[in-house]
Amino acid sequence: MKRTAWTLLALVAVMAVAWLLRGPIALAVTDRMLSKTIAADAVAGLPDGLHAFVCGSGSPLPDKDRAGPCLAVIAGNRMFLVDAGEGAAETLARAGIPAGRIEEVFLTHFHSDHLDGLGAIALQRWVGRAATTPLTLVGPPGVERVAGGLTELYAIDNGYRTAHHGAAVAPPSGAGFLGQPFALPPGPSSVVVLNEGGLKITAFRVDHGPVEPAVGYRFDYKGRSLVVSGDTSATPNLVAQARGADLLVHDALSPPLVRRLQAAAAGAGQKNRAKILGDIINYHASPEDVAREAESAKVRAVLLTHIVPPLPVRGLEVPFLGKARSLFSGKLWIARDRDMISLPAGSDRIEKRRLGR
Numbered sequence: 001m002k003r004t005a006w007t008l009l010a011l012v013a014v015m016a017v018a019w020l021l022r023g024p025i026a027l028a029v030t031d032r033m034l035s036k037t038i039a040a041d042a043v044a045g046l047p048d049g050l051h052a053f054v055c056g057s058g059s060p061l062p063d064k065d066r067a068g069p070c071l072a073v074i075a076g077n078r079m080f081l082v083d084a085g086e087g088a089a090e091t092l093a094r095a096g097i098p099a100g101r102i103e104e105v106f107l108t109h110f111h112s113d114h115l116d117g118l119g120a121i122a123l124q125r126w127v128g129r130a131a132t133t134p135l136t137l138v139g140p141p142g143v144e145r146v147a148g149g150l151t152e153l154y155a156i157d158n159g160y161r162t163a164h165h166g167a168a169v170a171p172p173s174g175a176g177f178l179g180q181p182f183a184l185p186p187g188p189s190s191v192v193v194l195n196e197g198g199l200k201i202t203a204f205r206v207d208h209g210p211v212e213p214a215v216g217y218r219f220d221y222k223g224r225s226l227v228v229s230g231d232t233s234a235t236p237n238l239v240a241q242a243r244g245a246d247l248l249v250h251d252a253l254s255p256p257l258v259r260r261l262q263a264a265a266a267g268a269g270q271k272n273r274a275k276i277l278g279d280i281i282n283y284h285a286s287p288e289d290v291a292r293e294a295e296s297a298k299v300r301a302v303l304l305t306h307i308v309p310p311l312p313v314r315g316l317e318v319p320f321l322g323k324a325r326s327l328f329s330g331k332l333w334i335a336r337d338r339d340m341i342s343l344p345a346g347s348d349r350i351e352k353r354r355l356g357r
Protein backbone atom coordinates (compact mmCIF):
# COMPACT_ATOMS: atom_id res chain seq x y z
CA MET A 1 0.00 0.00 0.00
CA LYS A 2 1.22 3.48 -0.79
CA ARG A 3 2.06 5.92 1.98
CA THR A 4 -0.83 8.27 1.17
CA ALA A 5 -3.24 5.37 1.43
CA TRP A 6 -1.90 4.49 4.92
CA THR A 7 -2.30 8.13 5.99
CA LEU A 8 -5.86 8.18 4.73
CA LEU A 9 -6.62 4.94 6.56
CA ALA A 10 -5.18 6.33 9.81
CA LEU A 11 -7.27 9.49 9.46
CA VAL A 12 -10.44 7.47 8.95
CA ALA A 13 -9.56 5.35 12.02
CA VAL A 14 -9.09 8.47 14.18
CA MET A 15 -12.41 9.90 12.95
CA ALA A 16 -14.13 6.61 13.68
CA VAL A 17 -12.77 6.55 17.24
CA ALA A 18 -13.81 10.19 17.76
CA TRP A 19 -17.28 9.33 16.46
CA LEU A 20 -17.57 6.39 18.85
CA LEU A 21 -16.40 8.54 21.77
CA ARG A 22 -18.52 11.58 20.89
CA GLY A 23 -20.75 11.13 23.93
CA PRO A 24 -17.95 11.13 26.56
CA ILE A 25 -16.19 13.98 24.68
CA ALA A 26 -19.38 16.07 24.70
CA LEU A 27 -19.81 15.42 28.44
CA ALA A 28 -16.24 16.52 29.19
CA VAL A 29 -16.70 19.73 27.17
CA THR A 30 -20.06 20.38 28.89
CA ASP A 31 -18.54 19.91 32.37
CA ARG A 32 -15.88 22.50 31.55
CA MET A 33 -18.46 24.95 30.20
CA LEU A 34 -20.85 24.44 33.13
CA SER A 35 -18.26 25.21 35.77
CA LYS A 36 -17.71 28.57 34.07
CA THR A 37 -21.27 29.50 33.10
CA ILE A 38 -23.02 28.54 36.36
CA ALA A 39 -20.63 30.66 38.42
CA ALA A 40 -20.82 33.59 35.96
CA ASP A 41 -21.82 37.05 37.13
CA ALA A 42 -21.12 39.53 34.35
CA VAL A 43 -22.30 42.41 36.52
CA ALA A 44 -19.88 41.80 39.41
CA GLY A 45 -16.80 43.06 37.57
CA LEU A 46 -18.31 46.19 36.03
CA PRO A 47 -16.79 49.58 36.82
CA ASP A 48 -18.89 52.04 38.82
CA GLY A 49 -21.22 53.93 36.48
CA LEU A 50 -24.29 53.37 34.33
CA HIS A 51 -24.60 50.34 32.08
CA ALA A 52 -27.38 49.36 29.69
CA PHE A 53 -27.70 45.70 28.76
CA VAL A 54 -30.03 44.67 25.92
CA CYS A 55 -32.04 41.70 27.22
CA GLY A 56 -34.39 42.00 24.24
CA SER A 57 -34.29 44.18 21.13
CA GLY A 58 -37.32 42.74 19.36
CA SER A 59 -41.02 43.49 19.01
CA PRO A 60 -44.27 41.49 18.77
CA LEU A 61 -43.26 40.34 15.26
CA PRO A 62 -41.57 36.90 15.40
CA ASP A 63 -37.80 37.30 15.22
CA LYS A 64 -35.44 34.39 15.86
CA ASP A 65 -32.57 36.77 16.65
CA ARG A 66 -34.31 39.06 19.11
CA ALA A 67 -36.11 38.55 22.42
CA GLY A 68 -39.04 40.82 23.31
CA PRO A 69 -38.37 44.36 24.56
CA CYS A 70 -36.15 44.44 27.66
CA LEU A 71 -33.32 46.64 28.90
CA ALA A 72 -31.36 45.98 32.09
CA VAL A 73 -29.98 49.17 33.64
CA ILE A 74 -27.12 48.80 36.10
CA ALA A 75 -26.27 51.81 38.26
CA GLY A 76 -23.39 51.11 40.63
CA ASN A 77 -24.35 47.93 42.44
CA ARG A 78 -28.06 48.16 41.66
CA MET A 79 -29.86 46.57 38.73
CA PHE A 80 -33.29 47.24 37.29
CA LEU A 81 -35.19 46.13 34.21
CA VAL A 82 -37.19 48.33 31.91
CA ASP A 83 -39.87 46.02 30.46
CA ALA A 84 -39.48 42.26 30.08
CA GLY A 85 -40.68 40.74 26.83
CA GLU A 86 -40.66 37.08 25.96
CA GLY A 87 -37.16 35.58 26.12
CA ALA A 88 -35.72 38.26 28.43
CA ALA A 89 -34.80 35.77 31.18
CA GLU A 90 -33.02 33.53 28.69
CA THR A 91 -31.03 36.46 27.27
CA LEU A 92 -29.90 37.48 30.75
CA ALA A 93 -28.84 33.90 31.48
CA ARG A 94 -26.90 33.63 28.21
CA ALA A 95 -24.97 36.76 29.16
CA GLY A 96 -24.17 35.52 32.67
CA ILE A 97 -26.32 38.14 34.42
CA PRO A 98 -28.09 36.58 37.42
CA ALA A 99 -31.82 37.36 37.55
CA GLY A 100 -31.46 37.38 41.34
CA ARG A 101 -29.85 40.82 40.95
CA ILE A 102 -33.06 42.40 39.64
CA GLU A 103 -34.46 44.88 42.18
CA GLU A 104 -37.52 46.17 40.36
CA VAL A 105 -39.00 46.24 36.88
CA PHE A 106 -40.05 49.59 35.41
CA LEU A 107 -42.83 49.19 32.85
CA THR A 108 -43.23 51.70 30.04
CA HIS A 109 -46.80 50.62 29.15
CA PHE A 110 -48.89 47.49 29.20
CA HIS A 111 -48.68 46.12 25.66
CA SER A 112 -48.24 42.39 25.98
CA ASP A 113 -44.88 42.30 24.19
CA HIS A 114 -43.41 44.33 27.10
CA LEU A 115 -44.86 42.02 29.77
CA ASP A 116 -44.86 38.50 28.43
CA GLY A 117 -41.41 37.62 29.78
CA LEU A 118 -42.25 38.63 33.35
CA GLY A 119 -43.26 35.15 34.50
CA ALA A 120 -39.82 33.68 33.82
CA ILE A 121 -38.09 36.79 35.19
CA ALA A 122 -40.02 36.61 38.46
CA LEU A 123 -39.38 32.88 38.85
CA GLN A 124 -35.64 33.16 38.18
CA ARG A 125 -35.28 36.15 40.51
CA TRP A 126 -37.33 34.47 43.25
CA VAL A 127 -35.46 31.18 43.42
CA GLY A 128 -32.17 32.74 42.30
CA ARG A 129 -31.80 34.57 45.59
CA ALA A 130 -34.58 33.06 47.71
CA ALA A 131 -36.32 36.45 47.59
CA THR A 132 -38.68 37.15 50.46
CA THR A 133 -40.57 39.99 48.79
CA PRO A 134 -42.51 39.82 45.49
CA LEU A 135 -41.10 41.35 42.32
CA THR A 136 -42.08 45.02 42.27
CA LEU A 137 -43.46 46.38 39.03
CA VAL A 138 -43.27 50.17 38.83
CA GLY A 139 -45.40 51.85 36.20
CA PRO A 140 -48.26 54.17 35.34
CA PRO A 141 -51.69 53.55 36.89
CA GLY A 142 -52.87 50.11 35.83
CA VAL A 143 -49.67 48.43 36.97
CA GLU A 144 -51.46 47.16 40.12
CA ARG A 145 -53.96 45.33 37.90
CA VAL A 146 -51.17 43.83 35.81
CA ALA A 147 -49.30 42.74 38.96
CA GLY A 148 -52.44 41.25 40.48
CA GLY A 149 -53.27 39.33 37.31
CA LEU A 150 -49.75 37.95 36.94
CA THR A 151 -49.68 36.95 40.61
CA GLU A 152 -52.89 35.01 40.16
CA LEU A 153 -51.67 33.47 36.90
CA TYR A 154 -48.61 31.95 38.57
CA ALA A 155 -50.09 31.29 42.04
CA ILE A 156 -50.62 27.55 41.52
CA ASP A 157 -47.15 27.10 40.00
CA ASN A 158 -45.57 29.06 42.85
CA GLY A 159 -47.23 26.73 45.33
CA TYR A 160 -45.71 23.73 43.54
CA ARG A 161 -42.24 25.30 43.71
CA THR A 162 -42.36 25.87 47.45
CA ALA A 163 -43.78 22.39 48.06
CA HIS A 164 -41.09 20.82 45.89
CA HIS A 165 -37.96 22.78 46.92
CA GLY A 166 -38.89 24.01 50.42
CA ALA A 167 -39.55 27.47 51.84
CA ALA A 168 -35.83 28.17 52.31
CA VAL A 169 -35.31 28.03 48.53
CA ALA A 170 -38.70 29.38 47.42
CA PRO A 171 -40.11 31.46 50.33
CA PRO A 172 -43.88 31.94 49.81
CA SER A 173 -43.56 35.66 50.65
CA GLY A 174 -41.26 36.18 47.64
CA ALA A 175 -43.60 34.73 45.05
CA GLY A 176 -45.64 36.87 42.68
CA PHE A 177 -45.70 40.56 41.86
CA LEU A 178 -46.40 43.86 43.59
CA GLY A 179 -47.67 46.79 41.54
CA GLN A 180 -46.31 50.22 42.45
CA PRO A 181 -48.04 52.93 40.41
CA PHE A 182 -46.92 56.52 40.08
CA ALA A 183 -49.13 59.47 39.20
CA LEU A 184 -48.29 61.31 36.02
CA PRO A 185 -49.78 64.80 35.54
CA PRO A 186 -51.51 65.40 32.20
CA GLY A 187 -49.67 66.94 29.27
CA PRO A 188 -45.93 66.80 28.64
CA SER A 189 -44.97 65.86 32.18
CA SER A 190 -42.41 63.95 34.18
CA VAL A 191 -42.17 62.58 37.70
CA VAL A 192 -39.19 61.39 39.74
CA VAL A 193 -39.91 57.78 40.70
CA LEU A 194 -36.69 56.99 42.58
CA ASN A 195 -34.08 59.28 44.07
CA GLU A 196 -31.58 57.67 46.44
CA GLY A 197 -27.85 57.04 46.76
CA GLY A 198 -27.01 59.33 43.85
CA LEU A 199 -29.38 57.55 41.47
CA LYS A 200 -32.35 59.43 40.07
CA ILE A 201 -34.97 57.76 37.86
CA THR A 202 -37.49 60.02 36.12
CA ALA A 203 -40.57 58.81 34.26
CA PHE A 204 -41.89 61.00 31.46
CA ARG A 205 -44.87 60.86 29.15
CA VAL A 206 -44.41 59.74 25.54
CA ASP A 207 -46.80 59.43 22.60
CA HIS A 208 -47.97 55.88 21.85
CA GLY A 209 -51.67 56.58 21.28
CA PRO A 210 -54.11 54.99 21.78
CA VAL A 211 -52.00 53.61 24.64
CA GLU A 212 -52.36 56.10 27.48
CA PRO A 213 -50.31 56.77 29.46
CA ALA A 214 -47.10 55.42 27.99
CA VAL A 215 -43.81 56.53 29.51
CA GLY A 216 -40.08 56.55 29.03
CA TYR A 217 -37.47 56.65 31.79
CA ARG A 218 -34.35 58.71 32.36
CA PHE A 219 -31.57 57.38 34.63
CA ASP A 220 -29.03 59.84 36.10
CA TYR A 221 -26.12 58.51 38.14
CA LYS A 222 -22.79 60.11 39.04
CA GLY A 223 -22.81 62.52 36.12
CA ARG A 224 -23.81 59.91 33.52
CA SER A 225 -27.27 59.59 31.99
CA LEU A 226 -29.29 57.29 29.82
CA VAL A 227 -32.83 57.55 28.52
CA VAL A 228 -35.17 54.74 27.52
CA SER A 229 -37.98 55.86 25.23
CA GLY A 230 -40.41 52.98 25.65
CA ASP A 231 -42.74 52.79 22.66
CA THR A 232 -43.36 56.19 21.11
CA SER A 233 -43.65 58.12 17.92
CA ALA A 234 -41.54 61.26 17.63
CA THR A 235 -42.52 63.57 20.48
CA PRO A 236 -41.19 66.89 21.82
CA ASN A 237 -41.37 65.64 25.42
CA LEU A 238 -38.80 62.94 24.61
CA VAL A 239 -36.47 65.61 23.22
CA ALA A 240 -36.91 67.72 26.35
CA GLN A 241 -36.31 64.80 28.73
CA ALA A 242 -33.36 63.38 26.80
CA ARG A 243 -31.51 66.71 26.67
CA GLY A 244 -27.76 66.17 26.99
CA ALA A 245 -28.03 62.46 27.79
CA ASP A 246 -25.05 60.22 27.13
CA LEU A 247 -27.22 57.48 25.65
CA LEU A 248 -30.71 57.31 24.17
CA VAL A 249 -32.22 53.83 23.80
CA HIS A 250 -35.15 54.32 21.44
CA ASP A 251 -37.72 52.15 19.68
CA ALA A 252 -37.49 52.16 15.89
CA LEU A 253 -39.80 51.15 13.05
CA SER A 254 -39.06 51.48 9.37
CA PRO A 255 -42.21 52.63 7.52
CA PRO A 256 -40.94 51.59 4.05
CA LEU A 257 -40.07 48.06 5.25
CA VAL A 258 -43.36 47.67 7.15
CA ARG A 259 -45.25 48.80 4.04
CA ARG A 260 -43.56 45.97 2.14
CA LEU A 261 -44.75 43.50 4.79
CA GLN A 262 -48.21 45.03 4.59
CA ALA A 263 -48.28 44.61 0.81
CA ALA A 264 -47.15 40.98 1.14
CA ALA A 265 -49.92 40.30 3.69
CA ALA A 266 -52.53 41.98 1.49
CA GLY A 267 -51.26 40.02 -1.52
CA ALA A 268 -51.72 36.79 0.44
CA GLY A 269 -55.29 37.75 1.31
CA GLN A 270 -54.44 38.30 5.00
CA LYS A 271 -56.65 41.34 5.56
CA ASN A 272 -56.32 41.49 9.36
CA ARG A 273 -52.54 41.29 9.27
CA ALA A 274 -52.36 43.96 6.55
CA LYS A 275 -54.63 46.25 8.59
CA ILE A 276 -52.55 45.80 11.76
CA LEU A 277 -49.30 46.45 9.90
CA GLY A 278 -50.81 49.66 8.51
CA ASP A 279 -52.00 50.72 11.98
CA ILE A 280 -48.59 50.39 13.65
CA ILE A 281 -46.68 52.60 11.22
CA ASN A 282 -47.31 55.90 12.98
CA TYR A 283 -47.12 54.85 16.60
CA HIS A 284 -43.42 54.13 16.64
CA ALA A 285 -40.60 56.49 15.63
CA SER A 286 -38.62 55.80 12.47
CA PRO A 287 -34.81 55.62 12.68
CA GLU A 288 -34.71 59.01 10.93
CA ASP A 289 -37.15 60.50 13.48
CA VAL A 290 -34.93 59.23 16.31
CA ALA A 291 -31.79 60.63 14.68
CA ARG A 292 -33.40 64.07 14.31
CA GLU A 293 -34.62 64.04 17.91
CA ALA A 294 -31.26 62.89 19.25
CA GLU A 295 -29.47 65.63 17.31
CA SER A 296 -31.91 68.22 18.62
CA ALA A 297 -31.52 66.96 22.22
CA LYS A 298 -27.72 66.91 21.89
CA VAL A 299 -27.62 63.26 22.91
CA ARG A 300 -24.20 61.65 22.50
CA ALA A 301 -25.13 58.13 21.38
CA VAL A 302 -28.24 56.31 20.19
CA LEU A 303 -29.12 52.64 20.44
CA LEU A 304 -32.10 51.71 18.28
CA THR A 305 -34.15 48.86 19.73
CA HIS A 306 -37.65 47.33 19.48
CA ILE A 307 -36.66 46.73 15.87
CA VAL A 308 -39.66 46.60 13.51
CA PRO A 309 -39.74 44.75 11.22
CA PRO A 310 -37.18 41.97 11.85
CA LEU A 311 -34.02 42.23 9.70
CA PRO A 312 -33.36 38.58 8.76
CA VAL A 313 -31.33 39.35 5.63
CA ARG A 314 -27.86 40.87 5.89
CA GLY A 315 -27.87 44.34 4.35
CA LEU A 316 -31.45 45.17 5.38
CA GLU A 317 -30.04 47.50 8.01
CA VAL A 318 -29.27 49.96 5.18
CA PRO A 319 -32.88 50.56 4.09
CA PHE A 320 -33.95 50.22 7.74
CA LEU A 321 -31.78 53.17 8.79
CA GLY A 322 -32.54 55.31 5.73
CA LYS A 323 -30.72 58.63 6.21
CA ALA A 324 -30.53 58.28 10.00
CA ARG A 325 -26.74 58.21 10.22
CA SER A 326 -26.40 61.45 8.27
CA LEU A 327 -28.98 63.18 10.47
CA PHE A 328 -27.15 62.52 13.75
CA SER A 329 -23.61 63.54 14.58
CA GLY A 330 -23.12 61.07 17.47
CA LYS A 331 -22.77 57.29 17.54
CA LEU A 332 -25.78 55.34 16.31
CA TRP A 333 -26.22 51.59 16.58
CA ILE A 334 -28.94 49.04 15.87
CA ALA A 335 -29.19 47.03 19.09
CA ARG A 336 -28.55 43.31 19.13
CA ASP A 337 -29.50 41.10 22.06
CA ARG A 338 -26.71 40.93 24.66
CA ASP A 339 -25.22 44.30 23.67
CA MET A 340 -23.86 46.19 26.68
CA ILE A 341 -23.24 49.94 26.62
CA SER A 342 -21.16 51.20 29.53
CA LEU A 343 -20.91 54.77 30.80
CA PRO A 344 -18.21 54.64 33.51
CA ALA A 345 -18.48 57.25 36.28
CA GLY A 346 -15.84 59.96 36.31
CA SER A 347 -15.31 59.76 32.55
CA ASP A 348 -17.06 60.69 29.32
CA ARG A 349 -16.47 57.29 27.74
CA ILE A 350 -19.21 55.36 25.92
CA GLU A 351 -18.16 51.73 25.50
CA LYS A 352 -20.03 49.02 23.61
CA ARG A 353 -19.47 45.29 23.68
CA ARG A 354 -21.43 42.06 23.52
CA LEU A 355 -21.77 39.67 26.44
CA GLY A 356 -22.09 35.90 26.48
CA ARG A 357 -22.88 33.58 23.63
Ligand SMILES: [Zn+2]
Pocket residue numbers: 059060069111113114231306
Ligand atom coordinates in the same frame (compact mmCIF):
# COMPACT_ATOMS: atom_id res chain seq x y z
ZN1 LIG B 1 -43.84 47.27 21.91
Ligand SMILES: [Zn+2]
Pocket residue numbers: 109111208211231
Ligand atom coordinates in the same frame (compact mmCIF):
# COMPACT_ATOMS: atom_id res chain seq x y z
ZN1 LIG C 1 -46.37 49.33 22.57
